[in-house]
Amino acid sequence: MSSHAKAAKKFIADRERTAWHDQALYFVREKRDRMAHGVPEWEALRKTASRMKKHTISNLAYYLEMFERNATANGAHVHWAKDAEEHNRIVYDIIQRHGGKHLIKSKSMLSEECGLTPYLEERGVEAVESDLGERIMQFMGTPPSHIVLPAIHVKREEVGKVFEKELHTEPGNSDPTYLTHAARKALRQNFLNADIAMTGVNFAVASSGAFVVCTNEGNADMGTSFPKVHIAIMGMEKVVPDYDALALYVRLLARSATGQPSTTYTSHYKKPVEGQEMHIVIVDNGRSDILGNPDHVNMLKCLRCGSCINTCPVYRRTGGYSYSYFIPGPIGINLGMLRSPEKYSGNVSACTLCHSCSNVCPAKIDLAEQIYKWRQQLDPLHLASSEKKFIVKGLKLVMEHPAMFYSAIKAGRLAEKMPRFVLYNSLDAWGIGRELPDFAPETFNEMWKKGEVK
Amino acid sequence: MSSRDEILARLKQNAIKPEPRPEADFQPLTFTNPVEQFQKILQVAGANSVLLEKGEDVNEIIRKTYPEAKTIASNLPGINCATVNPDLLEDPRELNGTDVAVIRGEFGVLENGMVWIKQQTRHKALFFISEALVILLNRDNLVNNMHEAYARPGFDDYGYGCFIAGPSKTADIEQALVIGAHGARSVTVILE
Structure with missing residues (x-):
């Protein structure tokens, strides 16, 4: 049983809660649909946004350098971090230089990715999450x-x-x-x-050196309004060429994420305000490797809107904690595999290949297609389940020999009448949590031979 | 080699075939009755809106909308209902407890109810810390969508700027919408 299936067992044991969770997420998905339908050019917008991302990541070094140049000219300090460790060290150094003890944070997936909060707390810096959900x-x-x-x-x-x-x-x-x-x-x-403010970055505008932070609560702006230091952290893929490109993403982000026409606050930070220092940390942490991976390079188009998670039938019914990577759902399955197939391959089974994620993604990332590709890689990576491999080998033999196939069907008919303990037991992983379907009274082949198929 | 150079070298080494910049081949959303649409979408965003008629006094409207307000902060000329000039405060923390802030918006966006606010006061804290926010906006300054918003001449001329669409909100507890998370609990846009 995969790590996801094992963890999900715990979540789905409470049926009422599973149904409640499913509905809460589907409610958000429906809001997203209403927003999408309210914009006649929605599909063209997605297409252009996706191609604009491809254009950007195919010129990533160029746009990052442009962003750095302009941000520096605006008075911000730009730092580069190869990995999570370097990111944490840079942030801590800045805090230490200012004698900071109390960091106020707005939501950032990158800080989760880097394990920043525990890193700072070990060093005596309190990091308070200011987004309500994060604070809870x-x-x-x-x-x-x-x-x-x-x-x-x-x-x-x-x-x-x-x-x-x-x-x-x-x-x-x-x-x-x-x-x-x-x-x-x-x-x-x-x-x-x-004494120190930290925000994530939703978009970094290369042509201007400004960066954009989106919130509904206003917590990022409240956070940056008082301390003398503002540290903004961004994954490299957050850069967009210019304001024309930014318009595409601002239109798509909130509509896709929470089903709102826009977030309440879409803040543009360009120059440090009087008496304040502004730092921007640009983080690689594996992103340059993704660029070199043709099957999965599209992951760099992600806006982190979460719409693929909201629509995913597996996520909705199994919850975020069933996934072993810190980002759940279709986006997390893929990013986890890019991080470490050895550690996170237990999530690739958490997909029905319904492709709903690929169809809602505002950047048109081929999420489901990539999960399928990862599954094909499990055997070459020596991560395939031996039980499944055994079953597939057996199936291959049966499928290649018609006589065996038909006797297997007959055997199946007989098996249907067997007592439950024979059909559903611990040797049969498939039967755990699933019911066998009823066999049709006749096979298609039998019907064809009798002339019942017109 | 610095981390910066190492990262850039890796990006160049792993670079994919350059893709041309796409042309937007669609007609973005437009609206035939701008003021009506803006009032409608502001309501969706949870904001009030008032059409200022000829001869009406903004100060009276502010007083009428927020009759309980004790501290009204503004540095705008003509806002004589203001009790505090926020620019005279050294420390932005002193703005805590402000009941109403009166500020000026540059333009509004019809597709989503956003108003572009450029930093116009000494402390940007004012836009977020006051219990209520009154935004004065010229009703001729309305654009259809974000494409038009960002294409406005001189848009990039700011140090800090924020699109604000209604009051601060959250739905982090069971998806129940609650107004007044950290920022203003009430936003009134006065269309002059």
Whole structure:
């Protein structure tokens, strides 16, 4: 059984919760559909956005250097990090130079990728997540289960309980408005007392040297409004050529992610404000390897909108924690395999190949096609399940010999009448959590011979 | 070799065949009745909007919309309902507790309800920390979509700028929409 299937078993044991999770995500997917249908040129927009990404990643060094040049001219300090370790060190050095102790953070998948928060905490720097969902997860001591909706798997009662402990809210009050406003009040103090601000980067505009951060809560902007230092961290693929290209992505991002026409705040940081230092850390951490991988180079087109996750029937029914990589869903299956097939191959089975992800992706990434390709690689990488290999070998033999095939069908008919303990037991992984379909009374071949097929 | 040079060398080594820049071959969304559409989409974004009629006083509208407001911060000329000039404050933290901030928007975007706000005060904190935000906007400055927004002459002329679409919001607890996460709980756009 794959690591995903094993972990999912725990999640699906609570059927009501599984259904609730499924519906919560599908609700977001439906909102996305309404937004897409409201833009007549939606498909052309996706196509252009996808080709613009291809253009950008095929000139990645050129655009990154242009961004660096312009950002530097604007007064920002640009740093380059080869890997997670170097990224963390650069960030810590900046903090240390300013004697920082309290970092206020907006949401960044890159910081999760690099393990920044634990790195800083080990060194005595407190890193406070300011996005509500991320803050809930920080209080709970568990990672986000979705890249855009970090606490999508958490029920309001559970939020109420953890806020009761951390923020001393009224016992038993789990009203989302009450809890959100309690977090607003508490985090206001964190904003005012922070000495270092950190944000991610949604888009870096090469032609201008500006970078764009999108939030609904306004937490990135609140965070950067008080400290003397702003550190922005970005994966290399976040660069876009210019404002014309940016327009495509700003139109697509929120509509695809949460089904809104736009995020509430789409902030453009270009020059450090008076008395503030602005640092931009450009991170590779495996991205240049993806560029050199023709089957998977399209992963560099990802906007991190999460629409592939929301639509995925497997994600919706198994939750983010069933995946062994920190990014779940179709995007995470692929990025995990690019990170380490040895560590993360247990996720490639978490796909029905329905291709819904490929069809909603605003950058038209061939997500499902790539998962299929990874599955073909499992055997050459010596990661295929021996049980499945054995079954496939047997199937091959049967399929190549018609006589064996027909006797197998007859045997199957007989098997159908066998007691459950014979059909469903621990030797048969397929039968765990699945029911055998009923055999049709006649095979197509029999019907054909009798002239029943017109 | 520095990390920068190493990374750039790797990118050049792994470079794929250069793809030409695509031409946008579509007609983006446009609207026939700009003011009506803008008021409609602002509502979707959770913002109020007011059409300022000839002879009406902005200050009266602000007072009427936020009758409870004690601190009103603005550096705009003609906003005499303001109780604080935010530019006279040394520390942006002093803005905490502001009830209403009155600022100027450059232009609005019809497809999504965004208003482009350039830094116009000493502390940008004002746009986010006040309980309510009043944005004054010339009703002739409306563009259809983001393509037109970014193509406006001189767009890149800012140090910090933000598109704001309605009040701060979140749905991080069970997808229930809550207004007033960290920023303004209420946004009123006054179309002059």
